[in-house]
Amino acid sequence: MDFFVQLLVNGLSVGFLYGISAMGFVMIFKSSSVLNFAHGELLAIGAYIFLVLATEAHLPIYGAFILTMLACFSLGFIVEKLFLRPLIGEPLIFVIMLTVGLAAMFKGLILLIWGGNLHTFPDFLPEWLTLTWGGATVQPVYTLALVAGVTFLALFGLFFKFSSQGIYMRSVADNQRAALSLGVNVKNVFALSWAIAALVAGLSGIILGIINGVNVHDLSAIGLKVFPVVILGGLDSIGGAIVGGLIIGLLETLTGGYISPSLRDVVPYIVLVVILMLKPYGLFGQVEIERV
Amino acid sequence: MLLKVNNISVVYSDVIQILKGVSLNVEKGKIVSLLGSNGSGKTSTLKAISGLLKPENGKVTDGEIIFQERGIHNQSPEAITRMGIIQVLEGRQPFKYLTIEENLRVGTAARRDRSCRQDLEMVYHYFPALVARRRSKAGYCSGGELQMLVIGRALMAKPELLLLDEPSLGLAPLIVKEIFGIIKKINEEQGATIVLVEQNANMALQIAHYGYVMENGKIVMEGQAEELVENPDIKEFYLGVGAAGGARAYRDVKSYRRRKRWF
Amino acid sequence: MRKWIFHPCGNFHERYETQLNVYETDYGRFWTAVGIVLLFTAVPLVSSHYLLYVVNSIGIAAIAAIGLNILVGYTGQISLGHGAFFGVGAYGAAYLATRWGAPLLVSVPAAGLIAAIAGLVFGLPSSRLKGLYLTIATLAGQFIIEYVLIHWESVTRGTMGITLPTAGIFGLEIAGDRAFFYLIFTLLVAMLWFAVNLLRTRYGRAFIAIRDNDRAAEGMGIAIFPYKLLAFAISSFYAGVAGAVWAYYTISITAEPFNLGLSVEYIAMVIIGGMGNMSGAVFGAVFITGLNEILRWGTDLMMNMGFVTQMGLNMAPLREFVFGLAIVLFILFEPRGLAEVWRIVRSSFRLWPFSY
Numbered sequence: 035m036d037f038f039v040q041l042l043v044n045g046l047s048v049g050f051l052y053g054i055s056a057m058g059f060v061m062i063f064k065s066s067s068v069l070n071f072a073h074g075e076l077l078a079i080g081a082y083i084f085l086v087l088a089t090e091a092h093l094p095i096y097g098a099f100i101l102t103m104l105a106c107f108s109l110g111f112i113v114e115k116l117f118l119r120p121l122i123g124e125p126l127i128f129v130i131m132l133t134v135g136l137a138a139m140f141k142g143l144i145l146l147i148w149g150g151n152l153h154t155f156p157d158f159l160p161e162w163l164t165l166t167w168g169g170a171t172v173q174p175v176y177t178l179a180l181v182a183g184v185t186f187l188a189l190f191g192l193f194f195k196f197s198s199q200g201i202y203m204r205s206v207a208d209n210q211r212a213a214l215s216l217g218v219n220v221k222n223v224f225a226l227s228w229a230i231a232a233l234v235a236g237l238s239g240i241i242l243g244i245i246n247g248v249n250v251h252d253l254s255a256i257g258l259k260v261f262p263v264v265i266l267g268g269l270d271s272i273g274g275a276i277v278g279g280l281i282i283g284l285l286e287t288l289t290g291g292y293i294s295p296s297l298r299d300v301v302p303y304i305v306l307v308v309i310l311m312l313k314p315y316g317l318f319g320q321v322e323i324e325r326v
Numbered sequence: 327m328l329l330k331v332n333n334i335s336v337v338y339s340d341v342i343q344i345l346k347g348v349s350l351n352v353e354k355g356k357i358v359s360l361l362g363s364n365g366s367g368k369t370s371t372l373k374a375i376s377g378l379l380k381p382e383n384g385k386v387t388d389g390e391i392i393f394q395e396r397g398i399h400n401q402s403p404e405a406i407t408r409m410g411i412i413q414v415l416e417g418r419q420p421f422k423y424l425t426i427e428e429n430l431r432v433g434t435a436a437r438r439d440r441s442c443r444q445d446l447e448m449v450y451h452y453f454p455a456l457v458a459r460r461r462s463k464a465g466y467c468s469g470g471e472l473q474m475l476v477i478g479r480a481l482m483a484k485p486e487l488l489l490l491d492e493p494s495l496g497l498a499p500l501i502v503k504e505i506f507g508i509i510k511k512i513n514e515e516q517g518a519t520i521v522l523v524e525q526n527a528n529m530a531l532q533i534a535h536y537g538y539v540m541e542n543g544k545i546v547m548e549g550q551a552e553e554l555v556e557n558p559d560i561k562e563f564y565l566g567v568g569a570a571g572g573a574r575a576y577r578d579v580k581s582y583r584r585r586k587r588w589f
Numbered sequence: 590m591r592k593w594i595f596h597p598c599g600n601f602h603e604r605y606e607t608q609l610n611v612y613e614t615d616y617g618r619f620w621t622a623v624g625i626v627l628l629f630t631a632v633p634l635v636s637s638h639y640l641l642y643v644v645n646s647i648g649i650a651a652i653a654a655i656g657l658n659i660l661v662g663y664t665g666q667i668s669l670g671h672g673a674f675f676g677v678g679a680y681g682a683a684y685l686a687t688r689w690g691a692p693l694l695v696s697v698p699a700a701g702l703i704a705a706i707a708g709l710v711f712g713l714p715s716s717r718l719k720g721l722y723l724t725i726a727t728l729a730g731q732f733i734i735e736y737v738l739i740h741w742e743s744v745t746r747g748t749m750g751i752t753l754p755t756a757g758i759f760g761l762e763i764a765g766d767r768a769f770f771y772l773i774f775t776l777l778v779a780m781l782w783f784a785v786n787l788l789r790t791r792y793g794r795a796f797i798a799i800r801d802n803d804r805a806a807e808g809m810g811i812a813i814f815p816y817k818l819l820a821f822a823i824s825s826f827y828a829g830v831a832g833a834v835w836a837y838y839t840i841s842i843t844a845e846p847f848n849l850g851l852s853v854e855y856i857a858m859v860i861i862g863g864m865g866n867m868s869g870a871v872f873g874a875v876f877i878t879g880l881n882e883i884l885r886w887g888t889d890l891m892m893n894m895g896f897v898t899q900m901g902l903n904m905a906p907l908r909e910f911v912f913g914l915a916i917v918l919f920i921l922f923e924p925r926g927l928a929e930v931w932r933i934v935r936s937s938f939r940l941w942p943f944s945y
Contacts (some may be wrong), residue, residue, distance in 0.1 A: 069721055120921050123381045127667060128924045131860045134853055135916030142910025198431065205421045205432040212419035212476075215378055216483060217407025217436025258849070265725045300736040303729035307714055310726055314717045322719070323422045323465030 041291045042284070047176055049283020051242060053276035054183045056260045056267075057190070058234035060275045063264070064194070065203040065227035067126055068118075071133040073235060074257015075140035078250045080106045080236025081243035082144060085153055095158045102240065103233055110232025114225045122220060123210065137254070144250045153248040155240075175244045182237060183276060190272045203227055207270075262306045268319020277317060281305075328354040328519050329375065329411075329487060334389035334399065336370050336379060344370045346543045347389070352487065357513050357520045359534035359551065361527045361564060367543040368523040369416060372489045375521075376413035377403040393487070407436035410486030414479075416523075417495055418472040422465030426456055429464050429475055433482025442482065449478035452508055470501040477505070481512065487519045494526045502526065506533055527564035531555050539564070625778060633770050641766040643882050648773040649835050651874035654858040655784050655867065656827020661856065662865035663788060664820035665800030667720075670711055670727040671855040673734035674825040676847025678704040678832025683751040683842055684744055693756040693763065697833040704829020705822040707734065712821025716814050719803075731852055738844035750843035753836055769838050776834065780827060785867050787823070796820055800865075828855075861919050863926025872927035880915055884908045 059073045087098035163174030194200040206213045206223045267274025282302045290298035329352040336345035373379045391399040453474040494502040510533040524530035537554045539547040612618045681700035685691040711730035756763040795816045798806035862873025
């Protein structure tokens with residue numbers, strides 16, 4: 035029983051991290067219907083920037099954190115401006131292929147600069163973030179993850195439902211031509227969504243880096259994990275990303291614990307296909323409205 | 327003169343020439359109707375004005391479009407909509423996953439002030455059918471409701487010039503009548519200037535002040551709406567009544583076939 | 590004797606049948622024949638060993654890419670599992686050849702069929718899924734097949750890999766680059782011919798209808814699901830055949846190369862070549878394989894230069910970077926693909942100096 039509880043806790047915490055990592059991905063999808071294959075690399079870039087600022091530039095930790103967020107935000111902005119803007123209006127598959135190319139570029143670049151070794155952050159999280167609850171203790175980093183996750187979830191929910199920018203983003207994803215005809219600044223919408231996505235990705239990269247250490251191969255592998263997570267939750271649902279993350283995380287640790295460790299990477303995909311057959315748009319995804 | 331289109335030609339993908347020297351004038355506060363068969367270049371003319379040619383790889387290669395004394399040809403759609411020209415696209419393009427009210431809110435994107443309460447009321451006043459559905463997704467609304475929605479959405483932008491592309495497409499005659507009535511009312515009460523592209527020449531000429539007829543990328547005829555209605559060619563080819571007035575037997579039409587004279 | 594058509598100065602189709610012709614002019618027919626003859630005579634003669642190896646790799650990639658193009662470019666179903674089907678073909682051929690001693694002429698088509706069955710199975714989700722959701726389901730297929738290839742040890746021998754016997758047709762031994770060149774390119778021409786003609790049949794038209802508007806296609810009486818499955822099967826068959834030949838060519842196979850990276854490479858070939866264009870798939874195969882080889886050559890060269898190794902730099906990531914950059918630049922500047930570039934070049938010659 036203890037073993038089960040242990041697996042449960044592990045699974046949920048890993049799953050929550052998947053969920054947070056997937057949020058940025060959903061953000062991009064929601065505004066532009068693009069599957070971002072470079073998401074794992076965005077996570078890695080955030081983590082590496084923080085690493086450099088915190089350990090090599092010796093900035094105070096909060097200063098480094100804020101600078102990293104700013105850098106990620108601008109990076110997302112620049113990436114959109116340089117690479118995605120010219121493709122506005124082209125079929126999606128080209129944009130998706132472009133992100134595949136971007137992923138290779140980023141990965142190569144990171145490897146060139148930082149190499150493939152594992153780096154670790156200094157221990158900087160304050161003690162008071164450690165929560166004790168009954169007999170269980172929650173590591174500070176998981177508290178941070180929880181707070182970040184819930185905050186973003188709430189913020190995004192409000193943003194998409196009520197703010198003008200949020201509604202414009204959804205309108206662009208829905209019908210780009212109509213949005214253009216009404217004077218929605220499609221370029222700004224894309225740039226903003228990439229910038230926000232990169233920011234969220236950077237933050238999740240840092241959290242993942244604190245837990246597992248920073249390594250581009252691991253982080254870009256997480257970028258692939260994001261796919262079953264978001265599909266399970268429904269591609270355009272940010273809350274669904276968290277739920278999908280929890281499910282995938284649980285599946286992984288449970289199969290790893292009870293069946294065989296080598297199956298842990300495959301079982302989530304099998305379950306994914308089964309669930310998709312039952313609910314073709316994921317658990318919380320928007321059902322496509324098709325009218326002939 | 328609010329809008330002056332001066333001898334423009336439009337080329338798509340650098341190879342296909344669609345408009346060959348189109349000129350038209352739109353006076354403030356008037357409804358101008360643009361008639362013609364499929365592929366005659368009506369929609370391209372509207373797109374040239376609203377800047378939506380650009381995303382479709384088309385551009386104005388010659389001539390100029392002047393709106394309120396400023397040349398606007400080949401500008402970006404964002405810039406043009408901010409000057410107050412809003413095009414309602416052909417075939418009702420709602421945001422399917424947004425509610426009716428959210429759809430209307432997107433209409434304010436081109437404005438500087440974003441207070442939309444009052445304008446929402448105004449749109450609901452013209453289109454009472456929308457009120458009941460304000461919280462439902464646009465994807466589940468009927469064609470008539472959608473047409474009202476997209477016109478209302480454009481009104482939210484408080485346009486100086488409204489470009490309507492085939493508002494009657496695929497709608498029942500009664501609904502068409504209703505919508506045209508509302509368009510006329512909007513024109514009279516709000517003083518909105520409207521360019522109306524239509525296949526349904528009969529309806530269009532009833533509410534328009536002035537009309538242009540397009541054929542093969544050129545303007546072939548223009549005049550006051552009342553004059554156009556009386557023109558025998560228009561009658562025969564667009565209104566479906568013979569030169570002598572009234573419907574005639576098929577046999578008679580065959581024996582004396584008028585030909586279009588403007589090629 | 591019928592009239593020869595060389596250079597029409599307009600659109601002179603009088604019947605619908607003439608629009609289905611593969612070649613508009615006898616000119617095109619002539620140059621294709623010349624191209625094939627040159628390919629089979631000149632190329633193997635003038636090429637060095639290494640170049641022939643590259644050409645053969647291109648040929649194999651082209652077979653697989655043509656298959657993927659039928660699925661992605663013509664039926665509109667984006668698949669991220671093509672590399673895995675390629676692997677299924679490779680293992681199928683290896684298993685048949687080593688366990689049952691099947692000759693090449695049996696094992697290659699059989700491997701294609703095995704891959705086609707795998708394709709059918711992993712195409713099943715297309716009954717319910719559409720668009721990007723289906724793409725991710727095929728991604729799941731990729732991972733599942735990869736897992737099976739590594740862990741089904743009684744058949745695939747796990748990480749040990751399988752070594753194939755020498756290939757032969759009717760007692761004729763096929764070994765060495767030149768022999769394989771003839772094998773690969775005969776197959777390529779045959780399968781390209783089949784693919785081009787498939788698209789002129791009712792099946793091909795059904796595929797295209799499904800791609801353009803599946804609802805409308807259904808309304809026209811096309812049973813969507815069987816046709817989607819058929820597209821998956823045909824496309825995997827191509828991948829399987831390519832994989833089988835590849836297995837014979839490299840002699841010893843392991844599951845390692847059949848990863849997501851390979852699937853992505855095939856998609857890149859189809860997109861860069863030009864989706865929904867048969868010559869595009871071949872162009873794409875040439876481009877991606879060629880780029881890979883050039884980059885490998887370039888990094889090897891740099892590694893051998895003293896100062897690079899002294900600085901302790903690893904050049905492998907540079908290759909990845911440049912590869913990504915090439916794809917990105919290509920999509921930015923010519924998203925319609927190489928086939929479109931080729932078409933523009935041709936038509937601007939034809940229309941010069943009056944562009945419209």
